[in-house]
Amino acid sequence: MATTVARRRTVKPGERRSAWRAYLGMSLLSIFFLFPVVFMIVSSLKPDTQIFEDVSGLKAFAPVGDISLDNYSGVFDRVPALRFLVNSIFVTALIVLFGLIVNSMAGFALSRMRWRGRKIIFALVIATLILPFETIALPLVFWVSKLPWIGFDGAVPHFETGWLNSYHVQVLPFVANAFSIFLFAQYFSSIPKSLDEAARVDGAGWFMIYRKLIVPLSGPAFATVAILTFLPAWNSYLWPLMVVQEESKRPVMIGVQYFQQLAPAWGEIMAYSTLITIPVLVFFLAFQRSFVSSIAATGVKG
């Protein structure tokens, strides 16, 4: 290993050896972190009998043998998978979109404007960060099952009691988010306040300053918050489990239960799992730098 004489002068043999060791270690770890995902994708292309045959060798990780997309068509035949996907995309998009608007406005007011109650409100918002969702999930079910809503019979509006089995029950509780507000406020306060004053002298209103001045300067903050809201919204499980019993409104993660109740068809389970994982994975690989720095941003609290 240390016989590359030509290189000796620039790189010490010890360093080269440790670099090789590092590569070896990281490659072994990569296998550990990737094998379940590779196995999932590969198995989604195989019939059940072959999955179990291949499991005892390296073939488990290779798309060889009787390869087809049959499991995928099976998924759409046996389970309303398309419905679940559409529901999840819809709910996730609304949470992210509304969340960006609502929380950035609040972050703006809390970081750049002077108003009575600002400090106490900000402290209260930060204090709520300590509350895990699991603490309030059950009371929240109780609460939303009693809230009023205006429903429509065709074009005729009427009052309803209870938000269960709806799209709004999956969206509205997750729009306002204390951590998003905190991130926006923190980012906005790094922009010089003299900009606002200049704009005010020119007669701009506060909303105009927010919309035309601060928002365009805060792309990274919006990207961070979008990523941090997107992941839990797409992965949401506990909440829809409790509040959405109606099949036509259910999101993708609840769909997994359907396969557990059916006779285990592992090929189809793998196909469905791949289907709901790949979009996130592709998104992650495309924006990995923002992803990682957003996740790291959750560490700044400490």
Next chain:
Amino acid sequence: MTTTTAPTPEVPATVTAPRRRRGAPSPVRRAEQRSAWAMAAPALIGLLLFLGIPTLLAFGLSFTNARLISPSGPSFVGVENYTRAFSNDPTFVRSLLNTFYFAAVVVPVQSALGLGLAVLVNQKIRGVNIFRTIFFVPVVTSIVVVSILWTFLYQEDGLINSILGTLTGGAFTGQAWLQEPGTAMPAIIVLSMWQAVGFHMVIWLAGLQTIPAELYDAAKVDGATARDQFRYVTWPGLRPTLVFVAVTITIAALGLFVQIDVMTRGGPLDSTGTIIFHAVQQGFRQQEVGYGAAISLIFFVLVLAVSLLQRRLTREK
């Protein structure tokens, strides 16, 4: 702030508090107040409706026998739900112990593994970014998918047994990991760490990169080995990160739910039930929302204790 134009006496930034005007605020200030409230209102109303009120409800409901769907209203039962949990519900006590068991293993091991990975990918060698990305892939994979996937891997005729069989040259005959009370929780521990450790690698990495390179250079000049460098430069610089990582893992561990719900439903023989799983079983599946709220609050007290501990540990510095 760095522009020092005139040698005027410097005023520390902290002293320049916002100007405070006594008496009636000017119309301009009043307009600012109104705009501020208007812009903050949607978020504040949301937090009040879906965080504030449910928190108060959690307290209120935990002292009642409220049911999720019930023709008659809830009635006050005092601390009965709490006494029931600790002295009349062995499954709850078991769940509490299972949760502690999970946390006791996951917190130190996952913290250490995360740090190990971070040190590994913090080296300045080519292609290291690819490995960072790979180690992070499980983090962006939904825990529901991870749970269902590993359920298959852990089957008696699943992948884990076949790998172990191959590695031991056939000496290992395999078992159904999730069906044995002794191995179910360790199996869940492994997959939970597999999924989450990349997250903590990133946090550790951010901590590592705050340590100035000059310190390492100075240590090298003094002839410090790699191990010395870690011991005397890296480790002392990582204290705040350590506290943060340990606390976030603890809180997440105390909230363990999805893996249990998807993989074992608390079994076999209650060996994997957790606090939150039990709260959902009682409060939602059995509809006893009052009792479920009490269990959720017991969980919250634990989280609060951990957070207060974090406060103390970081303030000491």
